Amino acid sequence: MEDPGVGASDAHPHAGDSASSVAPGASAPAFALRVAHVSKNFPGTRALDDVSVEVIGGTIHCLLGANGSGKSSLIKILAGVYQADPGGTVTVGSHTLDADRTSPAWARSVGLHFVHQDLAIFTSLSVAENLAIGRGFPTNPLTKAVRWRALGRHARTVLERFHVDVDPKRLVGDLRPAGRTMVAIARALQDQSDASEGVLILDEPTVALPAVEVDVLFDALKRYAKAGQTIVYVTHRLEEVTRIADRVTVLRDGQVAATLESVEATKERLVELIVGRALDHEAATSSTLGGEDLVLEVSELSGGPLRGVSFGLRRGEVLGIAGLVGSGRTSILTTLFGLQPPAFGTVKLNGEIVSFSSIDAAMDAGFGFVPEDRSESAFVTMSLKENLSAAEVSKYWRGMRMRERAEATDARQSIVDFSIKAVSERQPFATLSGGNQQKAIVARWLRRQPKILLLDEPTQGVDVEARAEIYRLVREAVASGTSVLVVTADLEELARVSDRVVVLTQGRISGEVRGPEIDPSRLTELVLSAAPDSRGPQLEASRP
Amino acid sequence: MTVEETIGTGQPAGTTAPAGTGANRTDARAGGQSTLLYNAERFALPAILILVLIFFSLWGKTGNLFATSINFQEVGSDYVYIGMLALASLLPLVCGEFDFSVGSNAGFTQIVVATAMARFHVPLPFAIMLAIAFGAAIGLGNGNTVARVGVNSLIVTLGTSGVLLGVVEWYTGAQSINNGISSKLLSFGSENTLGIPDMVFLLLGVALIVYYVIQHTPYGRYLTSVGSNARAARLVGLRVDRLKLSAFVLAGALAGLAGVLLVAKNGSATPEAGNVTDTLQALAACYLGATSIRPGRFNVLGAMLAVYFIGFSVSGLAIAGVQSWISQVFSGAALFIAVVLSTVIGRRRAGIG
Numbered sequence: 001m002e003d004p005g006v007g008a009s010d011a012h013p014h015a016g017d018s019a020s021s022v023a024p025g026a027s028a029p030a031f032a033l034r035v036a037h038v039s040k041n042f043p044g045t046r047a048l049d050d051v052s053v054e055v056i057g058g059t060i061h062c063l064l065g066a067n068g069s070g071k072s073s074l075i076k077i078l079a080g081v082y083q084a085d086p087g088g089t090v091t092v093g094s095h096t097l098d099a100d101r102t103s104p105a106w107a108r109s110v111g112l113h114f115v116h117q118d119l120a121i122f123t124s125l126s127v128a129e130n131l132a133i134g135r136g137f138p139t140n141p142l143t144k145a146v147r148w149r150a151l152g153r154h155a156r157t158v159l160e161r162f163h164v165d166v167d168p169k170r171l172v173g174d175l176r177p178a179g180r181t182m183v184a185i186a187r188a189l190q191d192q193s194d195a196s197e198g199v200l201i202l203d204e205p206t207v208a209l210p211a212v213e214v215d216v217l218f219d220a221l222k223r224y225a226k227a228g229q230t231i232v233y234v235t236h237r238l239e240e241v242t243r244i245a246d247r248v249t250v251l252r253d254g255q256v257a258a259t260l261e262s263v264e265a266t267k268e269r270l271v272e273l274i275v276g277r278a279l280d281h282e283a284a285t286s287s288t289l290g291g292e293d294l295v296l297e298v299s300e301l302s303g304g305p306l307r308g309v310s311f312g313l314r315r316g317e318v319l320g321i322a323g324l325v326g327s328g329r330t331s332i333l334t335t336l337f338g339l340q341p342p343a344f345g346t347v348k349l350n351g352e353i354v355s356f357s358s359i360d361a362a363m364d365a366g367f368g369f370v371p372e373d374r375s376e377s378a379f380v381t382m383s384l385k386e387n388l389s390a391a392e393v394s395k396y397w398r399g400m401r402m403r404e405r406a407e408a409t410d411a412r413q414s415i416v417d418f419s420i421k422a423v424s425e426r427q428p429f430a431t432l433s434g435g436n437q438q439k440a441i442v443a444r445w446l447r448r449q450p451k452i453l454l455l456d457e458p459t460q461g462v463d464v465e466a467r468a469e470i471y472r473l474v475r476e477a478v479a480s481g482t483s484v485l486v487v488t489a490d491l492e493e494l495a496r497v498s499d500r501v502v503v504l505t506q507g508r509i510s511g512e513v514r515g516p517e518i519d520p521s522r523l524t525e526l527v528l529s530a531a532p533d534s535r536g537p538q539l540e541a542s543r544p
Numbered sequence: 545m546t547v548e549e550t551i552g553t554g555q556p557a558g559t560t561a562p563a564g565t566g567a568n569r570t571d572a573r574a575g576g577q578s579t580l581l582y583n584a585e586r587f588a589l590p591a592i593l594i595l596v597l598i599f600f601s602l603w604g605k606t607g608n609l610f611a612t613s614i615n616f617q618e619v620g621s622d623y624v625y626i627g628m629l630a631l632a633s634l635l636p637l638v639c640g641e642f643d644f645s646v647g648s649n650a651g652f653t654q655i656v657v658a659t660a661m662a663r664f665h666v667p668l669p670f671a672i673m674l675a676i677a678f679g680a681a682i683g684l685g686n687g688n689t690v691a692r693v694g695v696n697s698l699i700v701t702l703g704t705s706g707v708l709l710g711v712v713e714w715y716t717g718a719q720s721i722n723n724g725i726s727s728k729l730l731s732f733g734s735e736n737t738l739g740i741p742d743m744v745f746l747l748l749g750v751a752l753i754v755y756y757v758i759q760h761t762p763y764g765r766y767l768t769s770v771g772s773n774a775r776a777a778r779l780v781g782l783r784v785d786r787l788k789l790s791a792f793v794l795a796g797a798l799a800g801l802a803g804v805l806l807v808a809k810n811g812s813a814t815p816e817a818g819n820v821t822d823t824l825q826a827l828a829a830c831y832l833g834a835t836s837i838r839p840g841r842f843n844v845l846g847a848m849l850a851v852y853f854i855g856f857s858v859s860g861l862a863i864a865g866v867q868s869w870i871s872q873v874f875s876g877a878a879l880f881i882a883v884v885l886s887t888v889i890g891r892r893r894a895g896i897g
Contacts, residue, residue, distance in 0.1 A: 339779075360781035369779060376779055379772040381840065390769060391780045393762045401760045428840075444780075 031091070032057035032230035033112075033199045038088035038099045040073050040254075047073040048084070049254040055247075057196055060221060060231045062241045065251035066274050066524050067489055071234050074251070075203055079114050080104040092199060111198025113188035117207055121184050123173030128155035130172050131187050162186040163223060178213035181205050182220055189229070196228035203234045207325055218244050236324065238267050238528055252276055271529045275521040295483045296336075296349055296452055303343035304331045307507035313452065318474070318484045320498030322491060322523050328507040329487045330372060333454040336485070337369040338362035349451070363391065366451030370442055370458050372487075377441045380430040384422050384440060385411035387429045391444050410447075418443040419469055435466025442470055446477050453477065455486040459493065471497050491527065492520040503527055582839075589836035589846060593853045600860030609863045613739060621733070621741035623855035625650070625805045628747060629826035630833075630847045631754045632798035635791040636697065637830055637842045638758060640771035641690060643792060644701035644823055645682065646799040648708040651818020653679045653803025655712055655721070658813035662724030671726070676800040682708070683796020687789035705820060712815050721813040733808030743805060747848075750798070755844040767791055768841070821872060828879030829854060835885045854878055 088099035155168035296313040305328035338356030411425035503511040601611035657675040660666040758764035833846025
């Protein structure tokens with residue numbers, strides 16, 4: 001008991017030392033999971049290219065890579081969501097299968113257990129109920145009523161086994177974030193009779209967790225591994241790899257860049273592998289901007305995930321904001337747009353301090369905002385015309401009525417100006433393609449000739465052609481004096497469209513790149529390698 | 545039978561939609577949808593109303609009594625009250641909320657206006673204003689709870705409705721107020737000008753104003769935007785909670801006016817008048833109206849046509865000898881069919897169906 005372990009109760013009376021067959025570093029390592037020569041082609045892209053990964057039983061094996069490196073494709077093939085191209089194989093324990101024949105049922109039968117980012121737990125149900133869902137409730141054979149006491153007993157046994165210290169009767173919604181993740185893990189593993197049997201695959205479980213909670217989760221994972229549990233841990237956070245991995249495989253552009261033992265996996269080495277070239281050790285340059293063409297000056301902006309963000313924006317400049325999920329990149333935009341008041345810090349517009357109590361105040365001051373999710377900007381039940389004019393309806397209110405004809409004329413003009421493919425301005429918005437909807441939403445703001453346009457993932461879910469057109473429209477607006485702040489996870493896109501990029505790490509600006517220095521791999525490097533908890537010198541430099 | 549006709553014209557439009565979506569130009573799907581079909585959809589309800597009128601006028605069993613000016617005047621003035629409730633329901637519906645309390649609100653405010661005149665001898669204009677003010681105050685309560693606290697509007701207004709019905713019964717002791725009601729109000733409820741009931745003119749006037757507000761003012765566009773996507777409305781600078789609140793206040797005020805009409809029509813204030821059944825009829829009319837004129841959107845003309853479609857159908861059936869329960873069954877069935885139709889139309893408009 002004092003040597004906690006998964007499933008330690010029956011098979012391994014002394015879990016710690018009995019797991020000789022799975023001990024890392026043993027002379028002939030037993031592979032719990034082997035992926036051999038797996039490739040996957042999607043129309044137009046090669047997601048995986050002859051990938052081979054070997055996971056030693058009883059170890060924590062990290063799978064690391066930037067966006068689009070192929071991590072999720074690999075996991076989805078293992079889960080049976082996709083099938084690989086013919087040729088490769090997947091081996092779990094003693095079961096080998098062609099990689100083009102994986103299925104969810106197969107994954108379950110060989111003991112691959114997945115816990116995804118969103119956990120798929122039911123916050124309004126109790127812990128015990130969550131454990132039973134998907135597995136089945138114990139019921140009275142006659143009345144089919146749930147046997148609550150048996151359910152509670154089962155839950156307590158499972159929770160004890162996984163050292164989750166919560167009352168099975170508590171609602172999962174009342175648990176701490178790490179507790180929820182651990183309930184999800186316990187649910188995935190509860191039917192394993194032996195810890196060394198299956199493989200637990202965790203897909204970026206810490207994205208939504210605060211630092212303290214991450215510690216709790218990592219302690220638990222280390223304990224499980226010690227008891228013989230094999231864990232594959234997918235992440236893009238370097239510091240997590242150095243903290244918990246026994247081994248790490250780095251993917252780059254669909255290929256295995258390298259598999260390292262944890263002792264070799266220094267941060268610098270990992271970044272080099274992810275980016276694909278040697279690091280240049282120059283710190284990211286940064287300096288305070290000066291000059292009269294400064295439109296926006298943000299200093300020490302704090303609140304929510306933001307912890308003192310300072311930057312400037314010039315007239316006619318496109319400033320990109322790069323950062324991981326949770327870095328606060330969206331919060332910068334929403335705070336500037338008046339969606340939530342900053343806890344601290346000042347915003348100067350053309351040299352004057354402004355603070356917006358409402359969105360229309362921000363709009364009057366010349367801000368425009370295209371949110372990340374189109375469901376927050378599209379009026380699908382209304383017409384294209386009404387969507388285009390949504391941010392300036394009052395303009396058409398003259399002489400006690402709506403000048404619908406003027407509105408229609410303007411809409412037709414916008415359809416031409418912004419190359420929106422539509423039959424007429426009266427067309428229901430829902431019937432436009434995603435790309436054309438997005439163009440119309442960008443057009444909605446550009447028609448107002450904003451001083452500052454805030455774009456959050458402006459090309460998400462948009463085809464290549466529309467993507468290029470959206471940025472062409474933004475460029476045209478920039479040429480006529482609009483300044484743009486753009487946030488996107490697609491660093492290649494960010495590099496292409498930005499005049500300057502600031503890197504945001506955990507609510508602080510940790511670096512800045514400008515002009516010719518901007519390239520995707522440099523940005524990836526900065527986003528991934530920025531020290532999370534130390535205040536970078538760059539930040540100090542950019543303070544007034 | 546007329547109900548079946550409604551389905552008959554509604555369904556082909558719904559079922560042919562997928563064929564239209566098979567067109568090559570994906571962007572042009574609904575825009576390129578045949579205008580013939582669209583117009584058939586738009587004018588189905590008025591066409592059915594006319595068919596109902598013709599049918600009951602020609603049918604031997606009903607013709608003699610149905611096709612008379614007296615019957616038309618009676619149906620006309622009888623349904624002014626429901627029409628007013630439909631106008632009241634329309635504003636919250638446009639911004640995506642339900643007001644289930646409009647009928648009970650009218651039931652309450654009829655007591656207010658009658659009591660003001662009978663017990664406190666308040667002059668008619670002030671009594672009317674008092675009723676409207678009380679109605680608006682009820683709307684303010686609803687709107688505050690919905691917009692600021694964020695409770696589901698159906699639940700809030702159902703609660704309000706129950707409370708109002710109870711208060712009316714308590715205050716009146718289940719007794720009608722028959723005496724002391726202004727004779728001017730009573731004659732307004734019964735007299736005709738140019739052969740048309742005076743009350744119909746009032747309904748027409750208010751309907752025009754509501755139409756203007758919804759269709760031709762930025763405020764109406766804002767309400768529609770909130771109804772379409774409240775989060776997006778917020779992000780284009782609209783004060784979503786204020787807009788919702790205002791819609792409930794206006795709905796309450798119109799329900800207050802409907803309460804006055806109830807007294808004018810009945811000549812008294814009776815505790816049984818003004819209840820949830822009336823609300824259902826008004827909602828049925830709004831939903832039925834949303835299938836025509838501007839399909840997929842709640843609109844004033846459609847709602848008014850639907851009110852009288854229900855009115856004349858019920859009247860014709862009553863003359864034909866069907867028992868009085870037909871009124872409830874008919875408006876219930878109309879609500880059901882209307883909601884199904886508008887869902888089908890709405891889904892098609894959203895490109896899903």
